[in-house]
Structure formats: C-alpha cells, structure tokens
Amino acid sequence: MTFQPAKWPRKLRSAEWFGGTSRDNIYHRSWMKNQGLPDDLFDGRPVIGICNTWSQLTPCNAHLRDLAERVKHGIYEAGGFPVEFPVFSTGESTLRPTAMMFRNLASMDVEEAIRGAPLDGVVLLVGCDKTTPSLLMGSASVNLPAIAVSGGPMLNGWFHGERVGSGTHLWKFSEAVKAGKMTREEFLEAEVSMSRSPGSCNTMGTASTMASMAEALGMALSGNAAIPAVDSRRRVMAHLTGRRIVQMVKDDLKPSDILTREAFENAIRTNGAIGGSTNAVIHLLAIAGRVGIDLTLDDWDEFGRDVPTIVDLMPSGKYLMEEFFYAGGLPVVIKRLGEAGMLNKQAITASGETIWDQVKSVKNWNEDVIVPVERALTDQGGIAVLKGNLSPNGAVLKPSAASPNLLKHRGRAVVFEDIDDYKLRINDEDLDIDETCIMVLKNCGPKGYPGLSEVGNMGLPPKILRKGITDMIRISDARMSGTAYGTVVLHTAPEAAAGGPLAVVRSGDFIELDVPDRRLHLEVSDEELQKRLDAWTPTHIVPESGYARLFHDHVQGADTGADFDFLKGCRGSAVPKDSH
Incomplete structure (x- = not known):
C-alpha cells in the first residue's frame, strides 16, 4: 500500500493512528485489515465511530443494530469510514437497583472509548432514557464532533x-x-x-423527553425525537445522520459549539411545552456540567415557569407519541416557542443551521395533539422548583401531571423510612392515613437507595383507592418514571442519606406545599429542626467496595445533576500516546 495524503482541509485525529508508513501506523492499519477492509479506507478519510447502546437487556434499544447499518450507509456515502463499537447500555426496565446508578458509569465508558480510539467524530445511537444522557455526557467530555440519533418510540x-x-x-x-x-x-x-413493537416508551416518558431534549439542544437532526421505531422514516433519519456527521468533522463542529447556555434555555422551555419528564432536570444539569455551563435548578424555574404545556400526551394528557409524530412532532413545538418569543432563535444545531431556520416553515397537522396556547393543558408547565426548610437545595414537581386541587395543601405526614418500610406497611388496613395526609419517603436519593431510583410515585394505600381517591401528595428524595403522574414532590435536596431535613421528618408533623409560591415547609421550629438534625445518624447501608462504593463516595446531589464530582468539565480529545 502506498499511503495517500489526506483529502481533508486539516489533519484528522485518526491520522495519528493510520496516517503514515511508520511501524506504529502499519501496526494499527494491519490489525484493522483483518476485518477485510480495503486499503483506500485508510487514505485520510474521517473515521466515524458509531457508539451503539444495542442490548437485548435494554428492550428500548434492542433494534439499534439495524439503525447502525443505516448510519454506516450515510457515512460511506459522505466519504467517511464507519466503525461501530459497543458501550454499556443502561435499561431502566431490567437493571437493578436502578439504571440511574449506572448512568455515570456508562458516560465514563463512552468518554474513554471515544478518547482512546482513532476517531474523528461519533454518532450516538440512543434509546432508553439513561442511554441518551450518558452518551451526551460522555461525548461532551471528549468534545469531538458528535450527533445523536434515537431509536424512536413504540407504536400505540x-x-x-x-x-x-x-x-x-x-x-x-x-x-x-x-x-x-x-x-x-x-x-x-x-x-x-x-409494549407491542420495538422502541422506547410511547408516552412522553423520560426516553421520549430526552430524545426531545437532544433535538432541542441541537445535538440531533430536526424531527428526530418522535418518529416511531418501526417507521421507515426512522431508518432515513439514521442514514441522514450518518451523512451529516462527516460534514460536521469537516467543519469541526463540536458539542461545545452546540451546547451553549442558549441551547439549554431552549431545552428547558421545550420540556415545559411538551410536559416532559422531571428526570430531564437531573440529566440536563449533568450534561451542562460536562461543558462548563453554569446551569442550576433556579434556571429551570426561571425559563420553564411561564411556558404553557401544549402537547396533549400521556402522562399529562391523552395521546401518545405516534399521534405526536403525525401532528408534526417536536419541530412544531419549537416553532410555537419561537413565535411566542420563548426561543433563542440563533442557537446553532448539529445540522449547521440555526434552530429557528430548521422549524420556521413546519406546520401543525393536528391541533388536538399539539394544541393552541389558549387550550394549553396548563398555563405554567415546566418544572416547579420548590424550596423551604424541608428542601433547602430544592425539590421538583411536574405541574402538568399533578392534581390542581393539591397544588396548595397542608397535611399530616405519614413517614416511611425507606422503600422496604413502605412496602411493609402500605397495604396495612390499620395504617393511620387518609387522603388529606402527605406521604413521605426517605433514603431513596443518590446515596440512599443507592442510585436515586424511580420510587417517588408511591402507590396509594388500598383503603384510600377504594374511596375513589387517585392522588395524594407524595414527597421523597427519589425520582419517578417520566411515564408516571400525580402530585409528587421529587429530588428533595439535600437527600435524607446525606443528612438533609427530610431525614428528620416524623409521622404526625405537618407539611405545607404551595406550588404557586414554590414553597415546601415543614411546620416545626428552627430550634426543633436543628435539634433533630444534631441527633441524626445515617441509617442507609454504605457499600463496602466496587462501583457501588465509588458511586456512594463521589455522587453529587440531585440538585446539581447527580454526576460524579471528578467528571465535571470538558477534558478534551487529546490523542493518547502510542505505547508501541
């Protein structure tokens, strides 16, 4: 083989591996050729990684092998060299104690796989709710050109x-x-x-929310979020994404160019308009931390509070993702935000266009699904951030999924010390509880569960359900599934296992919830609260070793994204030294 000079406007990163005739270059190329690859794939064209979260243990992502092949078609057509590789796949439906515990681990896998390999850009194949943020987090930390393509939702x-x-x-x-x-x-x-077809949740759960967040952030092509998994247009989207990443490498368009402060503000507002999952709060805070954007819970309240929820999808409404796609999908929602002055229109996207240029000509094909503002599901969608002596660092609630009559309420606390205590007592007919009470669950936060599990939407006691009551206020330091609903206060911070005030709430205490005033208050005196905190000792089990211990020792609070303290910031894509 006679090595040809690069055909690209600048030296590619992969040339450090493949671009020459030294012993080391020959070593790298010769091993790759055992897969039957022709010489001209190493002629200086960009090497594009396809970061695949396919796994049969992650049902939402079990169809991604086919999409990877479609991405390859696009990369080849655009003059790139595609290489597919697996990364840790986190599936909430099967992984215990919770997929959230392994989001950070998956992001580390993604980051180091990209940094250590001869890649010039990467396509992120995502689906289940934690795979989207973990791949965005990992790729943002490396900061090579990257673009996401989702697996899409199931059919109705x-x-x-x-x-x-x-x-x-x-x-x-x-x-x-x-x-x-x-x-x-x-x-x-x-x-x-x-679950009658391949794909992720067909509701506006966390998977579809995070697909929407990737699109609103500009890290996926316009229209990516809503195409059903089995629709042929999902394959077209994968194909086009493969083409696009090659041009992104040529233009050196990186996550740090796309994931700006303005992009995160757009995503927060979009989340309010679609009635998106509370889990988006944690994930966007973590992604922002990887690119050095100072995003806080207060930003969620400021930019999302006055956004009306205009997508009538479960769990907030009645339709499903299939109808959302037929109505025009997320581009219609983003256009509505732009028309209402709620969009940073000049934010650049992975397409190379501004977010406004992508959507300004789209049409709404079903105003029963994407409703006019005057018929909004709620005038103030978004995520309500609650503060007070019970949540000094904040807690969150999803107004579009809550019962309006419970948004201002004072009730007697019925406390469960952990999830096992809840399971032991909730079906007891002698449990001292009625529908005016407030259910409180402790020790289910990042350190306490461990992993911050989706147990915050506690099922109601059977004796309450038999009365026809379907909702009560529930407060915890846990998460809830994006598919869930109810007047549920989540992510209370600091968490109980870290000694937050939630740890010392007692059954019989009274709690006041005031969502309009963003207040969550435990009705005990400052002196009594401090006395209880001084006497408190942890009750959760601290893991002795392994990843669980690493997680416990380094995970930060839900209020800052529950990332590891040592993963904050973009560490760049410097080529590792060759040891050969």
Whole structure:
C-alpha cells in the first residue's frame, strides 16, 4: 500500500493512528485489515465511530443494530469510514437497583472509548432514557464532533378500545387492581398491549423527553425525537445522520459549539411545552456540567415557569407519541416557542443551521395533539422548583401531571423510612392515613437507595383507592418514571442519606406545599429542626467496595445533576500516546 495524503482541509485525529508508513501506523492499519477492509479506507478519510447502546437487556434499544447499518450507509456515502463499537447500555426496565446508578458509569465508558480510539467524530445511537444522557455526557467530555440519533418510540398500545401508554397504564392498572376495579386476569391480559413493537416508551416518558431534549439542544437532526421505531422514516433519519456527521468533522463542529447556555434555555422551555419528564432536570444539569455551563435548578424555574404545556400526551394528557409524530412532532413545538418569543432563535444545531431556520416553515397537522396556547393543558408547565426548610437545595414537581386541587395543601405526614418500610406497611388496613395526609419517603436519593431510583410515585394505600381517591401528595428524595403522574414532590435536596431535613421528618408533623409560591415547609421550629438534625445518624447501608462504593463516595446531589464530582468539565480529545 502506498499511503495517500489526506483529502481533508486539516489533519484528522485518526491520522495519528493510520496516517503514515511508520511501524506504529502499519501496526494499527494491519490489525484493522483483518476485518477485510480495503486499503483506500485508510487514505485520510474521517473515521466515524458509531457508539451503539444495542442490548437485548435494554428492550428500548434492542433494534439499534439495524439503525447502525443505516448510519454506516450515510457515512460511506459522505466519504467517511464507519466503525461501530459497543458501550454499556443502561435499561431502566431490567437493571437493578436502578439504571440511574449506572448512568455515570456508562458516560465514563463512552468518554474513554471515544478518547482512546482513532476517531474523528461519533454518532450516538440512543434509546432508553439513561442511554441518551450518558452518551451526551460522555461525548461532551471528549468534545469531538458528535450527533445523536434515537431509536424512536413504540407504536400505540390498545386494550379494550383504550389507548395504552407504556408505563403510564402500568401504574394506572396496578392501582385499579388494588382498588378492586380491575381483575388480576385483566391486568395480565393487558400486559401484551403495553409494549407491542420495538422502541422506547410511547408516552412522553423520560426516553421520549430526552430524545426531545437532544433535538432541542441541537445535538440531533430536526424531527428526530418522535418518529416511531418501526417507521421507515426512522431508518432515513439514521442514514441522514450518518451523512451529516462527516460534514460536521469537516467543519469541526463540536458539542461545545452546540451546547451553549442558549441551547439549554431552549431545552428547558421545550420540556415545559411538551410536559416532559422531571428526570430531564437531573440529566440536563449533568450534561451542562460536562461543558462548563453554569446551569442550576433556579434556571429551570426561571425559563420553564411561564411556558404553557401544549402537547396533549400521556402522562399529562391523552395521546401518545405516534399521534405526536403525525401532528408534526417536536419541530412544531419549537416553532410555537419561537413565535411566542420563548426561543433563542440563533442557537446553532448539529445540522449547521440555526434552530429557528430548521422549524420556521413546519406546520401543525393536528391541533388536538399539539394544541393552541389558549387550550394549553396548563398555563405554567415546566418544572416547579420548590424550596423551604424541608428542601433547602430544592425539590421538583411536574405541574402538568399533578392534581390542581393539591397544588396548595397542608397535611399530616405519614413517614416511611425507606422503600422496604413502605412496602411493609402500605397495604396495612390499620395504617393511620387518609387522603388529606402527605406521604413521605426517605433514603431513596443518590446515596440512599443507592442510585436515586424511580420510587417517588408511591402507590396509594388500598383503603384510600377504594374511596375513589387517585392522588395524594407524595414527597421523597427519589425520582419517578417520566411515564408516571400525580402530585409528587421529587429530588428533595439535600437527600435524607446525606443528612438533609427530610431525614428528620416524623409521622404526625405537618407539611405545607404551595406550588404557586414554590414553597415546601415543614411546620416545626428552627430550634426543633436543628435539634433533630444534631441527633441524626445515617441509617442507609454504605457499600463496602466496587462501583457501588465509588458511586456512594463521589455522587453529587440531585440538585446539581447527580454526576460524579471528578467528571465535571470538558477534558478534551487529546490523542493518547502510542505505547508501541
């Protein structure tokens, strides 16, 4: 082989591996050629990594092998050299104790795989809710040109003539069984209708929310978020993404160019408009931390508070992602924000265009799904950030999924010390609780669970459900699934396991929730609260070794993104030294 000079306007990073005739260059090329690769793939064209989270243990992502092939077609067409590689895939539906515990681990896998390999750019193949933030976090830390393509949502579920939203109806049907309104046999019959095609949740759960966040941030092509997994246009999106990443390498368009302060403000407002998951708060805070953007919980309240929720999707509304796509998808929502003066229109995207130029000509094809502002599901969507003596560092609530009559409420606390205590007592007919009470769950935060699990939307006691009551205020330091609903206060910080005030709430205390005033108050005196905190000792189990110990020792609070303290900031893409 006679090595040809690079055809690109600048020396590519991969040339450090493949670009010459030294012993080391020959070593790298010769091993790659055992896969049957021709000489001219090493002629100086960009090497594009396809970071694949395919896994049969991550059902949302189990179809990504096909999409990877479509991405390769696009890369080859544009003159690139595609190389696919696997990374740790975190699936919330199967991984214990929670996929959230491994989001940071997956991001480290992604970061080091990209940095250590001969790559000039990368396509991020994502699907299940934690894979999207983990790949965005890892790629942002390396800061090579990167673009995401999602696996897409499942088709609508149907049961007895009713739309069935994945996740949302799991909670609904489960409560109906406990209330005696649905038989166990019917519940089992409904099971097959909940997940009837490849893809992620068909509700506006965390997976679809994070796909929307990737698009709103500019890290995916316009229209990426809503195309169903089995629709042929999902394959077209993958193909076009493969083409686009090659041009991004040529232009040296990196995550740090796209993930600006203005982009995060756009994403926060978009989350409010779509009725997105509370989990987006944690993930966007973590992504921002990787590129050095000072994003806080207060920003979520400032930029999202006055955004009306205009997408009528479960769990906030009645439709599913399939209808959202047919109506025009996320570009219609972003256009609405722009028309309302709620969009930083000049934010650059992975397409090379501004976010406004991408959407200014799109049309809404169904105003029952993407509704006019005057018919908004709630005038103030977004995420409510609550502060007070019970949550000095903040807690969050999703107004579009809450009961309006409970947004201002004072009630007696019924406390569960941890998730095992909750499971032990919740079905007890003698439990001292009624619908005016406030359920409090402790020790389910980043350190306490460990991992910050989705247990915050505690099921109600059967004796309450039998009264026809379907919602009560629930407060915890946990998360909840983006598919869940209810008046649920989450991510209370500092968490109980870190000695936050939540740790010393007692059954019988009174708590005041005032969402309009953004207040969460425990009705005890400052002196009594301090006395309790001084006497408090941790009750959660501290892992002795392994990743669980690393997680416990280095994870930060939910209020800052629950990332590891040593992963903050962009560490760049310097080529590692060759040891050969």
